[in-house]
Structure formats: structure tokens, C-alpha cells
Amino acid sequence: MPQIIDAHVHFFDPTRSGGVPWPTPDVPALYKPALPPRLQALSRQFGVTGCIAIECSPLLTDNDWLLNVARSNPFVLGIIGDLDPSDPAFRNQLDRLHKDPLFLGVRYGNLWDRDLLHDLSKPHFHDGLRALADARLVFESANPYPRLIRALLQIADTVPQLRIVIDHLPNAKVIGDPHTVANYRRNLVALSKHPRVYVKLSEIPTIKDGALIRDSRYYRKKLDPLWDLFGPDRVIFGSDWPNSDQVAPYDQTFAIVTEYMSSKSPDARERYFHQNSKAAYRWSPRSSI
16 A cells, blocks of 8 residues: 555634634534544554645634644645635735745635635736746635536636646536536536646545445446546545545545555556645655654
8 A cells, every 4th residue: 555645634623712614513523623633543544644634714814723733743744725816915825824834725616605716707816826826836626516617727727837626526516407517527628638737536435325335336437537537647535534524434435445446556546645645735744743
């Protein structure tokens, strides 16, 4: 088994002063501290040696909170924060946060009452994206609906030097009339032709009729088209822990992923579990403290 980097995890602490915007108390499976030591205890048996922490809060101050968590835990290779590229203060905040080498990029998509396709028309949004590219940071998306894929294609076309990571694509909500579905597929194919666009194979486990689907053929039908489009150099492993606990515990999530990857070559497995996340995020190894 190759060295494994879990490139999509969330850290939060509902017990801290002021609480958290997510998760909420009505989701008891999630509403408890989710911090690096707990993830390490769950994942070390599978060979996970590091992770990328993805924002789960729209609060500006939570970028600093997440960086503080990362600084004190070498298991965390870096974070993806939350900033609004259309905000006049975006460049100053980006410059401030980017002084910390653990700050690897910004996540923006169809969450926190945002709509990326609509927001692309806001003044300064593209200037913010170019600033990200100039800083050699990542633009990460959230919640892959057809509108989001259309927006990401616009970004890739207009700022081709920007590295883009598409989260949760196996769980894309592709609904609507045949024209919408056909456009989504065309846009995804066009996106795959951009060499700086990466896909995170996360949110893979699926519940049907109240039970976790375990049939590998079901997952191959979801994952093979993405693998064929983006190839072994641009797909990345992410568990979505602890959000994934609502569907399957970490061991079952990992089992589904490793069963799918078992048919791939050792080199492809090494790229998926390790090297591709390094190419996308440009994280650096950390020493124990």
C-alpha cells in the first residue's frame, strides 16, 4: 500500500466559545469535536500519514482557527480556507494568510448561500482568481451541480494558469431535462482537457433503502467515467471525514475506495493516494513535533 494522504477532511470544535456555523446540533453524529488526533486514531491503521483540512465555515476568523489547528499538528499538511474573491479586502486577506506556508488555497462554490456561476459576474471576482493563480494557490470548488461545472469551465478558460480541484464529483447532482444533462457532460469533458484541473474522488459511499451499498460494480459505474476522463494523474483521494460518518464510518469508506483501486496498477494507486495531492496542492512534508 502506498503512502496515503487524505486530501479532504474537516476540523471543527462545537464546544469552543461561540460555537461553529457547521455542523448544527440537530446532526448528533457530527456535533462533537473533530480534530486531528481523533482522525489519526481512525486512519493510521490504513497507512494514512497526512491530510489536507478543508474549510467548513464562512467566517473569516475561522481561517486563522484552522491554521492554528494545523500548526500544532504535523499530521495536517495544509489547509484550504474560505475567502470571497469579489470582496475588496480579498487581496489583503490572501496576502496575510499566504504568509503561512500551510495556507494552500481557497474554497468557493455552491455553499454558504453562494452560487459560483452567478458570482463570477461580480466586480473583482476574476481579479481575485488571478491573484490566487499568481500566488500559486489552489481554487477548490464545492457541491458539484451542473451550474458549478459550467462555472468552473469558465474559470479554467479565462484563468488557465489557476490550479482547480473539484470536490465530491462522484456525488454530482445531475438532474433536470436531457439538455441540462447533455450540457453538463460536455462541460465536464471540456474541463478534463485543462491540465491544471484535478478531481477529488470523495463522497463515494452511497446509502440505498437505508443500507450502505457494498457492490463494487455500483461504484465502478460511478468512478470509471471520471477516471477515464481525468486519468491517473489528476484524481485525488479524500474521505470527507467526519461528514462521511453520516453515510459510513472511516473503515468502510476506505474499504470501498481501496476495493475500487485494487484493479489499478501500483503506480496509479501511488498517484491517487499520494502524488496527485502533492501536485495539486503543492504541500510540503512536515517534521514531527
